Amino acid sequence: MQENSIDGILVQRFYGQFDDESFLQLLDQIRTAAEKYGRSFAVEYDLSPIQSTDFSNVVPELLDDYANHIAPLMTSSAYLHQDGRPVLELWGFGVDKKKLYAADCATIFHAMRSANPNPYVVLGVQWDWAFDRTQDPDYYNVYLQADVIQPWAVGPYNDPSSYEGFYQRTSISDKALTDQLGIKYAPSITPGGSASNRAGKGEPFGNRYNGTFFEAQLKHMLDLKPFFVFGAMFDEFPESKSLRFFSPSLWFGKCGP
Amino acid sequence: MYLTAPKIEAATFIFFAGAIIGGAAQTTSSNAVDASHLEGKVLFGYQGFFRRPGQGNDHWMIKYGEVPGPSTPGDGKRNSQASLLPKFEATDVEISPIRHIPGCGAISRRMPLHHQLHSPRQLQSQALRIQLYRRGGHPFPMDAGEQH
Numbered sequence: 001m002q003e004n005s006i007d008g009i010l011v012q013r014f015y016g017q018f019d020d021e022s023f024l025q026l027l028d029q030i031r032t033a034a035e036k037y038g039r040s041f042a043v044e045y046d047l048s049p050i051q052s053t054d055f056s057n058v059v060p061e062l063l064d065d066y067a068n069h070i071a072p073l074m075t076s077s078a079y080l081h082q083d084g085r086p087v088l089e090l091w092g093f094g095v096d097k098k099k100l101y102a103a104d105c106a107t108i109f110h111a112m113r114s115a116n117p118n119p120y121v122v123l124g125v126q127w128d129w130a131f132d133r134t135q136d137p138d139y140y141n142v143y144l145q146a147d148v149i150q151p152w153a154v155g156p157y158n159d160p161s162s163y164e165g166f167y168q169r170t171s172i173s174d175k176a177l178t179d180q181l182g183i184k185y186a187p188s189i190t191p192g193g194s195a196s197n198r199a200g201k202g203e204p205f206g207n208r209y210n211g212t213f214f215e216a217q218l219k220h221m222l223d224l225k226p227f228f229v230f231g232a233m234f235d236e237f238p239e240s241k242s243l244r245f246f247s248p249s250l251w252f253g254k255c256g257p
Numbered sequence: 258m259y260l261t262a263p264k265i266e267a268a269t270f271i272f273f274a275g276a277i278i279g280g281a282a283q284t285t286s287s288n289a290v291d292a293s294h295l296e297g298k299v300l301f302g303y304q305g306f307f308r309r310p311g312q313g314n315d316h317w318m319i320k321y322g323e324v325p326g327p328s329t330p331g332d333g334k335r336n337s338q339a340s341l342l343p344k345f346e347a348t349d350v351e352i353s354p355i356r357h358i359p360g361c362g363a364i365s366r367r368m369p370l371h372h373q374l375h376s377p378r379q380l381q382s383q384a385l386r387i388q389l390y391r392r393g394g395h396p397f398p399m400d401a402g403e404q405h
Contacts, residue, residue, distance in 0.1 A: 006299070006301065007290050007298040007299055007300055008290055008292070008298065008300050008301075009300060009301050009302070009303035010300050010301070010302055010303065011303050012302055012303065012304050030303075038288065038289025038290055039289075039290055040290045040291075040292035040298070040300075041303075042300075044302070077292065078290075078292050079292060080292050080294075080295055080298075080300075081292060081293050081294065082294055082295045082296070087295055120295075122295075148295070186295075227295065227296055227297075228295050228296060228297060228298045228299065228300060229298075229299045229300070230300055230301075230302060231299060231300065231301040231302065232301075232302050233301060233302035233303070233304060234301035234302060234303045234304075
């Protein structure tokens with residue numbers, strides 16, 4: 001990452017796997033290596049495994065993990081902060097509404113938002129989150145309390161052509177809406193992928209189009225000037241979405257405003 | 258780990274912009290990243306593959322060299338990621354010409370082809386590559402903790 005000038009990572013910590021000792025070791029390794037090599041990192045709770053039908057222990061488990069495993073990492077000089085607060089992403093609100101209900105999203109959000117240390121919250125939501133303004137206001141009202149909204153854009157488009165339509169219809173309006181709401185906007189972009197490498201899934205669900213797909217997204221994001229960009233993912237090899245080789249080895253800082 | 262990823266063949270380079278966006282990103286290839294702010298950064302999602310090389314790698318992936326088996330209903334994310342075949346990324350590389358984004362200078366863009374593994378035969382071939390890779394004694398790209 002240092003050699004390729006990658007800023008850093010958001011480490012996905014899946015709910016339901018908090019007792020995995022090897023991942024705790026990994027977090028320590030990330031901290032050590034990030035400090036050594038001058039990279040940055042923050043934790044992203046992936047809440048997609050949570051089911052509202054079995055919710056009673058969710059918040060206590062999250063708070064316990066946050067206090068005992070994540071908060072100590074936040075003292076690292078390499079841990080990402082914003083406005084003096086450690087960055088924490090909560091991913092999965094509104095992504096599967098049949099599994100995680102709006103009321104439980106609100107409960108999680110408020111519990112984590114008031115946790116110690118008080119985090120700067122990036123909220124990972126579904127790509128069509130803005131429709132919830134009218135379709136699912138209970139979810140939308142939770143989104144409004146985030147510091148940053150990060151719509152998950154892996155899925156609604158799968159080639160350069162469909163991305164163009166998505167950008168024109170969705171990304172531009174998302175940026176305008178978040179500006180209006182006073183919330184930061186951090187889009188996710190994807191290099192494409194393939195299901196061919198997944199067990200039992202023989203059909204490709206996307207193509208990387210020799211990089212032109214990713215390039216198209218990148219160009220548009222430069223125009224939008226979002227708060228930050230989330231590349232999905234650094235190491236998701238099974239879905240062929242790895243960005244490990246997409247290193248920003250050449251910079252064009254003069255593209256800034 | 259990822260920070261010590263071996264330099265892939267010269268062909269595996271790339272492009273990209275980071276600090277571009279908000280204009281606040283001040284990272285350079287040699288300087289430490291300022292972790293005090295998010296603005297302007299390009300951050301990659303990280304899932305932690307290869308964190309236990311040679312020690313129960315079947316947590317997130319099949320044992321090296323195995324061909325992916327059928328999905329297990331209900332096993333979700335973990336199982337879907339159980340068919341990890343990493344080596345092909347370093348061998349199937351597409352080379353693109355130097356390109357230009359207006360106003361942003363030249364970008365050397367070379368990307369791996371991930372989307373061409375469709376047949377069981379290809380999958381087996383990739384699995385074999387992994388076996389060979391392992392036998393060669395090379396570290397996996399993300400063998401982080403092992404080296405630090």
